[in-house]
Amino acid sequence: MTNKNKLTTEPTIYVTYIATTAEKCWAALTQSEFSKQYFFGQIVEGDWRAGGKIRYRMPDGSEHIEGEILNFDPPRHLRFTWRIVSMAGLKHLPDAIVSYRIEDAGEGVIRLTMLEEHPTPIDERLLGGGRSGWPAILSGLKSLLETGAVPKIAPPTPPQEMLDYMKEHGA
């Protein structure tokens, strides 16, 4: 049980090995025709240069996440600020930083490391969101790249303590 109002800068890390090429993994991370299959239906779009904008939109086109690209090094490293713009209870939060790093890890295999950084401390209870969301997203990405199809993963509900936080902050 985490303490209410305890702040943290602890990052969330998710590592997975995928039988694919760096180029294909990069394409799946950066093109909407792929992201909408594994990223809870969300469309990714970007200006594809350091300093450019990146966005994740809901299927109806409304903005969910907005950010600025900090590192752009295709097909190896994409790092960008991550700001939730759509949800009452979360949109007041400081920017997190999300990065995808793709490295060779054997013949025909890459290692994808997703890192969610919290440079400005946030309430500990919020970590549960990413910890439940990213595994579902990146497992779907792996299935897509390896089999061509994404299993129908039920979007995880945030842990209760995160829902409590959101309620306290206007959700």
Add this chain to the structure above:
Amino acid sequence: MSAFVYVTYIYTTPQKVWDAITKPEFARKYWLHYNVSDWKKGSRWEHQKGDDSGEVMIDGTVLESDPPRKLVTTWTRPDKSKEPSRVTYDIAEYSPGLVCLTVTHDALENDPAMAASVSGGWPKVLSNLKSFLETGKSENIWLTKNKG
């Protein structure tokens, strides 16, 4: 111009593209005319007007037939006033669920009027084919009322 090449990518299967070219009632939907043959190598092929008059607009011979991947026919004016040209349909699965259709119309050196005509016709036919396979709808491409 001696050859006209047109490449299009369609959300469909190779079999559906093959059927669209070779089944008369299917071709009628987007080409507005019929393609009639048993599609065996050496057999005759006729492009019959879609108004059911039986008028043969183009005819020829099937040179190669490898369903659903490749079909090659000659393309001849029925009055034989010019030498035949040749049409090749290459149907390939580009990625799962997406077909790459390449139509090559060559040997057109000796019939510049035909070359001009088909350069205008193929994009109409193949865009309409793509629309038909992806949406179920097609246009009357040979009859344009309003241009702008």
Add this chain to the structure above:
Amino acid sequence: MANSSFVYVTYIRAPKQKVWDALTKPEFQKLYWFGGHQESDWKKGSSWKMYMPQHGLTDTGEILESDPPNRAVIKWRNEFRPELKEEGYSRCVYELAQEDDLTKLTILHTIEKENAKLIHAVSGGWPRILSSLQSYLETGRAHGDTRSMAAQAHK
């Protein structure tokens, strides 16, 4: 004068303005141009730049003519492949005409050089992009790209 050219005509069941907007506005381009987009205000003399997810900045140039929603002419040079960049600027014409419910879109891409590698490259790319555009406008579903655009365009 020695010349290389690629011409492609497609008919799309959508109004001309919608086709123009899809061709020129980044919020639409991002939906069907394999994640890429262009930055320009499409006024004569303005700069024009294209960005793709795989490479970042891929092409630069200038708008030579602009007559929305009927015609545009772009001066266009590839930036990320040295052998294409050294061929210099090409010229790309977009022409749109309404024919009943269909928009006839003609792309004419030329360069003053024989057997130009750039034209060979775009000859592979344009049918992919325009097929995706037609699917997007007619069905709402664009095409994904399972190989990098560059590798495919140079086949």
